Amino acid sequence: MKIAKLDARRIDWLITFALALATVFWLLGVEGRQGFGRDEGQYFRAGERYWGWFEELGSNIAHGELRRSFTAPVIDRYWSDNAPDHPVVMKTLYGLSWRAFHRCHCTGPTRGLHPIAVKGRHITLPLFARESTAFRFPAIIFAALLVTMVYRFARGWLSRPPAAAAAMLTLAQPHYFFHAPIACFDAPIATMAFAVGFAYWKSLRSPRWGIAAGILFGIALGVKHNAWLMPIFLVGHYLWMRRGDLRARRFPRPPLAFVAMLVLGPIIFFAHWPWLWNSPVTRTRMYINRHLQHEHYNFEYLGLNWNNPPTTTARKLIRATAPFVQTGFTVPVTTLALAAVGVAALIRRRRGQPVAPDGLDEETIAAPGASPSWLRPGADVDRAPGAFLLVQTLGPLAVLAVPSTPIFGGVKHFLTAMPYLALLAGIGAGRLISVLAGLLPAAGARLRQFAPAAFAALVCLPAVVETRRSHPDGLSHYNLLAGGFAGGASLGMNRQFWGYAVLPMLDVINRDEPANRAMYWHDVIHDAVNMYKRDGRLALDVGDMGFGEDALRRSQSGILFYEKHWAVYEGWFWESYGTTKPFMVREREGVPLVTMYRRGAP
Amino acid sequence: METPSPSRLTRRAWLAALAAVSLLALVETASAIVAPYRAPTDADWRAAAAAVRAGFRPGDLIVAAPAWADSILRVHLGDLIPVEVAGRMDDERFERVWEISQRGAKSEAGREGTVAEERRFGALTVRRIQRPAVGVRYDFVARWGDALVSRRGPGTASVDCPRVADHFECPGVAHTSVRRQIVEVDTRLRMALLAPPASDGALVIEYLGVPLGRTLVVATGLHNVWSRKEAQGPVDLRVFVGGVEAGTFTTRNEDGWALHRFDTSARVGQIAPVRFEITSPSPRARQFALAAEARFEDR
Numbered sequence: 001m002k003i004a005k006l007d008a009r010r011i012d013w014l015i016t017f018a019l020a021l022a023t024v025f026w027l028l029g030v031e032g033r034q035g036f037g038r039d040e041g042q043y044f045r046a047g048e049r050y051w052g053w054f055e056e057l058g059s060n061i062a063h064g065e066l067r068r069s070f071t072a073p074v075i076d077r078y079w080s081d082n083a084p085d086h087p088v089v090m091k092t093l094y095g096l097s098w099r100a101f102h103r104c105h106c107t108g109p110t111r112g113l114h115p116i117a118v119k120g121r122h123i124t125l126p127l128f129a130r131e132s133t134a135f136r137f138p139a140i141i142f143a144a145l146l147v148t149m150v151y152r153f154a155r156g157w158l159s160r161p162p163a164a165a166a167a168m169l170t171l172a173q174p175h176y177f178f179h180a181p182i183a184c185f186d187a188p189i190a191t192m193a194f195a196v197g198f199a200y201w202k203s204l205r206s207p208r209w210g211i212a213a214g215i216l217f218g219i220a221l222g223v224k225h226n227a228w229l230m231p232i233f234l235v236g237h238y239l240w241m242r243r244g245d246l247r248a249r250r251f252p253r254p255p256l257a258f259v260a261m262l263v264l265g266p267i268i269f270f271a272h273w274p275w276l277w278n279s280p281v282t283r284t285r286m287y288i289n290r291h292l293q294h295e296h297y298n299f300e301y302l303g304l305n306w307n308n309p310p311t312t313t314a315r316k317l318i319r320a321t322a323p324f325v326q327t328g329f330t331v332p333v334t335t336l337a338l339a340a341v342g343v344a345a346l347i348r349r350r351r352g353q354p355v356a357p358d359g360l361d362e363e364t365i366a367a368p369g370a371s372p373s374w375l376r377p378g379a380d381v382d383r384a385p386g387a388f389l390l391v392q393t394l395g396p397l398a399v400l401a402v403p404s405t406p407i408f409g410g411v412k413h414f415l416t417a418m419p420y421l422a423l424l425a426g427i428g429a430g431r432l433i434s435v436l437a438g439l440l441p442a443a444g445a446r447l448r449q450f451a452p453a454a455f456a457a458l459v460c461l462p463a464v465v466e467t468r469r470s471h472p473d474g475l476s477h478y479n480l481l482a483g484g485f486a487g488g489a490s491l492g493m494n495r496q497f498w499g500y501a502v503l504p505m506l507d508v509i510n511r512d513e514p515a516n517r518a519m520y521w522h523d524v525i526h527d528a529v530n531m532y533k534r535d536g537r538l539a540l541d542v543g544d545m546g547f548g549e550d551a552l553r554r555s556q557s558g559i560l561f562y563e564k565h566w567a568v569y570e571g572w573f574w575e576s577y578g579t580t581k582p583f584m585v586r587e588r589e590g591v592p593l594v595t596m597y598r599r600g601a602p
Numbered sequence: 603m604e605t606p607s608p609s610r611l612t613r614r615a616w617l618a619a620l621a622a623v624s625l626l627a628l629v630e631t632a633s634a635i636v637a638p639y640r641a642p643t644d645a646d647w648r649a650a651a652a653a654v655r656a657g658f659r660p661g662d663l664i665v666a667a668p669a670w671a672d673s674i675l676r677v678h679l680g681d682l683i684p685v686e687v688a689g690r691m692d693d694e695r696f697e698r699v700w701e702i703s704q705r706g707a708k709s710e711a712g713r714e715g716t717v718a719e720e721r722r723f724g725a726l727t728v729r730r731i732q733r734p735a736v737g738v739r740y741d742f743v744a745r746w747g748d749a750l751v752s753r754r755g756p757g758t759a760s761v762d763c764p765r766v767a768d769h770f771e772c773p774g775v776a777h778t779s780v781r782r783q784i785v786e787v788d789t790r791l792r793m794a795l796l797a798p799p800a801s802d803g804a805l806v807i808e809y810l811g812v813p814l815g816r817t818l819v820v821a822t823g824l825h826n827v828w829s830r831k832e833a834q835g836p837v838d839l840r841v842f843v844g845g846v847e848a849g850t851f852t853t854r855n856e857d858g859w860a861l862h863r864f865d866t867s868a869r870v871g872q873i874a875p876v877r878f879e880i881t882s883p884s885p886r887a888r889q890f891a892l893a894a895e896a897r898f899e900d901r
Binding site (some may be wrong): 113162220305307334337338341344348354373428432436455458459462469477481484485486489490512562563567568571572574575579580581582584589590591602 | 674683825
């Protein structure tokens with residue numbers, strides 16, 4: 001067999017490639033069932049506008065007017081969309097991907113639904129039937145990158161089966177899986193948090209990775225503001241790893257990775273965002289303040305609606321539990337149990353020992369006689385993998401545990417912790433595989449060969465099945481401990497946000513009488529309604545009456561997303577439509593997600 | 603560095619972990635596969651609704667347990683749940699409660715009654731619960747048209763707020779009108795009088811001829827989640843029965859829908875004026891909501 005000739009390095013690349021491909025195909029295979037959230041609708045619009053700048057740039061170059069594209073009015077015309085909210089790495093990729101890969105029906109009846117003028121038929125590589133898929137493709141690629149990076153990182157410590165399990169358990173988390181294929185930033189920033197962490201880890205013994213850490217940090221700053229926190233966690237680990245210096249009353253050498261992050265990070269961040277160029281200081285301040293003073297949107301947690309920082313001690317205590325309880329109720333329980341085993345294994349590990357008994361040990365053990373320098377600051381010490389995973393996993397959760405921090409995004413606010421949690425689970429799986437190997441008879445060579453892979457598959461199975469079960473309503477899904485969809489509802493855990501869950505109802509709306517098409521869309525943003533129409537999933541003559549009470553009163557049909565704070569809207573339906581009887585309810589496992597009312601329905 | 607061989611206890615702990623994780627993986631997988639089939643189907647709901655319809659009498663209450671299934675219940679039986687019942691002040695006036703339950707849940711409304719009838723329809727259980735009901739002599743929200751509304755400034759004479767179409771409007775004062783409407787208090791809907799406090803002085807709502815029972819029950823709360831987010835000011839309510847102050851209480855954002863009971867047994871059967879005076883030291887964005895009933899009995 002040819003495969004027998006593959007060396008270990010090639011086998012690993014083969015597995016890496018297979019994991020990437022599996023991730024891309026799984027996500028592409030199911031993303032079409034998931035509707036468009038509020039934010040995603042805005043990023044579709046912004047991404048297409050940003051593309052508009054590139055289109056005009058091309059035109060200006062052709063006319064010898066390159067400088068025109070860099071004038072303040074032209075930059076602002078395109079790049080002020082969704083500013084100062086978020087930097088533009090992902091939105092730009094979404095816009096470019098759309099332009100490159102959609103199947104153009106752009107000059108047909110949907111021509112007027114684009115945020116920029118469609119000048120003619122687009123010549124594209126028409127990979128995707130839906131425009132929305134073309135927008136989403138870069139997010140899917142980022143998810144695949146994350147899965148492969150987790151595998152590569154885990155391979156530094158673990159044998160192949162638990163490393164592959166860690167990679168799979170990264171993807172097979174219902175809430176991460178919800179965010180992975182959509183054109184937003186929460187899954188991509190999880191990828192970047194892992195990439196920066198990975199580069200930093202490697203940089204402790206390799207200077208070129210120090211430069212890479214700086215570049216990756218700059219890109220992360222351009223993906224989402226979570227990146228601001230990354231250096232804090234890394235500094236925490238670095239000080240712990242070099243605690244010998246502190247004990248000796250020596251200040252640890254600032255490593256190349258931190259220097260590179262400090263220098264390259266801001267340069268890349270500034271260079272990537274044209275909106276900043278015209279007024280760098282003022283606009284950077286606007287961006288930072290936007291997030292430091294972010295509103296507390298409504299969010300349900302343990303039956304309470306949270307929309308302000310808590311003021312009483314009891315409420316502060318409840319609020320502080322949110323990220324931990326949300327993790328405990330959303331990550332598949334087997335993954336959590338494996339992570340607990342992984343933590344136990346790391347606690348028992350002594351300096352200089354490998355992370356897993358059957359794994360590689362070159363990653364953690366200091367080279368004999370190695371001397372440290374700012375280029376290789378981890379050359380002479382154990383790199384403290386336990387502390388590294390601890391800060392990377394608990395750090396994002398701890399930030400969200402501060403009661404004054406808004407929690408409106410639920411798990412997505414600390415999604416950056418999840419790949420590291422999966423890595424802990426992989427370490428747990430590795431430890432248990434070595435226990436299992438010890439139980440198998442020495443004579444059963446075949447059994448000993450396949451048992452690790454079988455065990456890795458077994459522990460991934462519940463996560464994959466739960467993730468499949470959750471789709472496309474990952475935000476409503478809760479794990480075995482919580483009792484699934486119904487258990488989450490009974491516990492008063494948040495059921496959804498962003499108004500994405502309407503997609504399965506579009507067929508009903510499309511079949512509705514023309515007289516009922518004055519539609520109140522509630523939390524479905526107009527950009528999302530437009531995209532459903534551009535995708536051919538919503539009839540073009542279905543109206544959008546706008547947002548708020550007046551819009552609802554003008555409508556003939558309307559929907560209402562279940563979120564605790566939206567109850568007041570249901571009261572408006574009762575009053576305006578004269579009934580408490582919905583026309584239909586979209587539910588998952590008996591739990592209502594979206595209620596539809598129709599005026600005059602029997 | 604050589605790894606020391608683990609102790610017997612440690613080996614057993616790892617073995618236990620291996621067994622536990624393996625078992626957990628199987629249980630979690632099985633649960634994920636089976637759980638969707640435990641949810642009630644549309645056919646279950648239709649059958650349960652038909653059973654309720656067959657036995658329903660006007661004045662019955664129909665509830666879902668857990669309460670989060672309420673909107674699905676209303677798809678099937680909403681025509682039997684008028685706005686006044688869906689937005690009821692509390693459950694105490696209902697003698698017969700139909701509870702459609704799933705996953706072993708029990709409703710708040712059915713808690714104090716006895717099960718008179720119980721039938722299963724797939725994943726749903728229909729129970730008819732018989733409970734001791736209180737008689738309502740006077741519903742202040744339903745009789746909102748009887749009210750006289752006025753505004754009394756500090757040290758000034760009372761100014762009448764005449765009725766204009768579906769509400770009372772206080773002249774010259776922005777955002778001070780009293781109306782009967784569905785309010786949202788603590789993210790639940792109630793039928794109530796919306797009576798925002800005036801920027802100075804008191805908003806007065808008076809019912810001149812109220813037939814009193816043994817108890818006067820007053821429910822209060824602050825309407826609208828956005829207003830509760832925006833402001834924190836308390837609202838004070840003074841209640842007068844027959845010209846005598848029966849009590850004063852304060853409503854804050856976190857109080858939810860609060861029920862207050864006044865013993866009127868000394869005046870049972872009498873007709874008396876009942877007056878509500880609403881004030882707030884900080885009335886911005888305070889959408890005060892009020893409901894009240896004069897009841898024969900209190901349970």
